[in-house]
Amino acid sequence: MANAKGNSKMKWLMAIMMLVMVAVTGVNGYFLLENMNNKASNVETAEQEDVQPAPEPIFVKIDPFTVNLQDDRYGPRLLYIGLTLKVGNSKTETVLASHMPQIRNRLLLLLSGQQADEVTSTGGKELLAARILERLRAPMTNAQPELLIDDVLFTEFIVQ
Template identity: 45%
Template sequence: MANTQSDSRKLWWLIILLLVITAGMAATNVYLLARGDQVAGTEEKAEPVESETPLFVEIAPFTVNLQTDGYGNRLLYTGVSLQVGNEETREFLLQHMPQLRSRLLTLFSGQEAEALISPPGKRQLADSVLAMLEEPMAVPQPELAVRDVLFTEFIVQ
């Protein structure tokens, strides 16, 4: 009978040991899963960087006579888009489109054909357009947020 009681105690100790090991493994899994959720939660909470939707003011293409060096008539056919920073600038430029086109025609017609053929000449022309836009078109005029001048069509003939 003493032997049966000893076997019974060993069995109970073995069951308790297995329960402790199982509980420890379950606690470790719960901890790792909770920690993984916290790491994933911080990644989800970080706001994604949203790029601004670019705003453009498209100017219909036009043709101008260029300055010549005795080569006869030289023409520039160009289309221009202005990248703007806000809706207020876009609306202002659209409202003043005839004045804007007139200024561009005057600026472009004063250019020499040979200078416009090279990429640096085109970049200089874009810089001249930006400088021209700094001159007020109306009083009062909001500060214009023109970011870039893009040539959508460009033919020198």
């Protein structure tokens, strides 16, 4: 009888242990799934934040003009050029628009000192664009904010 009572207690103890193990496994499974769902929603949120549209580029068009280039072996040469500037903010756009006569003057002075054979090559155009950026970034007034000019784009370029 003592043995039967011991077996009965052992069976109850085993049943309780099994219930505890099932409960612990269930709780662990719940937390695991909840953690996975949180990570998935965090990834979706991060992806949504990363997919912000890029800001619209701001372009400032400079009307085309013609300038005399330095004489070369072919005699006097002309450059007909149209430019557009890609700027970083609307403040730069406003400053450039209000100082357009000064900008055109700076460009005419720079371009009139160029040789036709220098500006007709791809490398020459890239160097010219860098020189234009350098000239235009220089302040036009004492209280002028820093200009954010990102790129010089040639829209028209004819050498005769």
